[in-house]
Amino acid sequence: MPVRFASLGSGSKGNATLIDNGSTCVVIDLGFTIKETVRRLSRLGLMPQDVDAILVTHEHADHIHGVAGFARKFGTPVYLTPGTYQHKKMGELPVLNKINCHSPFEVGSLTITPVAVPHDAKEPCQYLVTANEITVGVLTDLGHITPHVRETYRECDALLLECNHDVVMLQDGPYPYQLKQRVGGDYGHLNNVQAAELLDSLNLERLRHLVISHISGKNNLPNLAQDAVQPLLSGWSGSLVVASQEEGFGWISLD
Template sequence: MNDGAGAMRFALLGSGSKGNALVVEYAGTRVLIDCGFSAREIVRRLARLDLVPADIDAVVITHEHDDHWRGVSRFSRAHGVPVWLTPGTLAARRASELAAIELYSPHEPFAIGDIELFPYPVPHDAREPAQLVVGNGDKRLGVLADIGHATPHVREMIDGCDGLVLECNHDPQLLAAGPYPAYLKARVAGRLGHLSNAQAAELLAGIDASALQQLVVAHISESNNRPELAQAALAGALSCTADWVHVANQSEGLSWRTLVNR
């Protein structure tokens, strides 16, 4: 149960190149954003948050890459959970694998129970990728990962959010010296790839962060980044201490964080 009456909260089951999933809860509704672990692992990680599959009202998929899709087919079928996705993502995957399909446009808001979702398109090398701002009519949580560069529309969408889950995928020096082959390094650092620490910090510095209660580093590379580098970059953008910036890692994710009503 949500201890904060009327408050929205969120947690990350895990985040990184091996798998991504985030759960948002408000009132009687819980939505899982992405399902990038095996169905069995999703169930195990939900249990760490005192949730069971029956608590999940819907899964919203941002795009078709395996680290966001991996367990959704089996999880959806096994537990009768509907899946929301863009037409482009649907075209990239087999629709027959899902228990129930709902389509959303990256340009139009929609609601699942008590939760409002405001999708927006992002530059990434997928068929029709989207990211999301999640709201309850009062507080707004911005979710932004898997994006090669920040467009003016992206900045507009996350401006003024109360919570922000922000990709800090790589440090350019570590990426250049790291184990990836040249083509993959180029993809990661390209305009349809992933944000570096510096790019994320520049984005953060250019938006209104005055309402920000929770800031989370997400999709951090285990090979090409270090948590303290990402924290320092975002802390510098906000002129706050690095320990105020949370990190969602691959194995443990991040426990519940609440956006309180003020």
């Protein structure tokens, strides 16, 4: 089976990204209740037992809320950094794997490369998942693009990229001053312009799918994010998708 990926939902109310190569299926983050996760998995034709592992990026609720409950109910192994584990009281987990966010590791037939990112969490990382020489990158929840991020995400066949906010909408929006500072700061979230700027250093000849992700419900609009990235994609023949909070997006196959 070709490598394929999908999302149960993307945004500050919950995230979960599935990557599957037919023999191993992992979910990156699980920010929904068990019931909601099961409902959303069924939209993708999956049973909870089809998920072989949960990879956690960091301890914010929209990424970790459902992890421990799901893992206990279905016996799913969990991978996370020591900092994330320490910071979030998760109770007993059936299988706990503490990872070094600078060392790749294997889950079944998938190679997972964690990437440390600047975000206001204890020890946050994002992930590249490689199988059959296909690499799917997930990159959300970071305040700025570091040289390390730029380098490690250069060669992706598909990329889920955070376009969290539009700078003007955040400035003029309903958030209190402190929260505006946090979201817009160096350890907050990527704005549309920062996200677009990353595209400059990607191998766009290799990239076939770009998914705009983790869009703020209050400080951004899908068309603003699209308008920001579009100029960097002139001549690019891949597919551009916008992930939503409610629907995420359906399976995208990379054969």
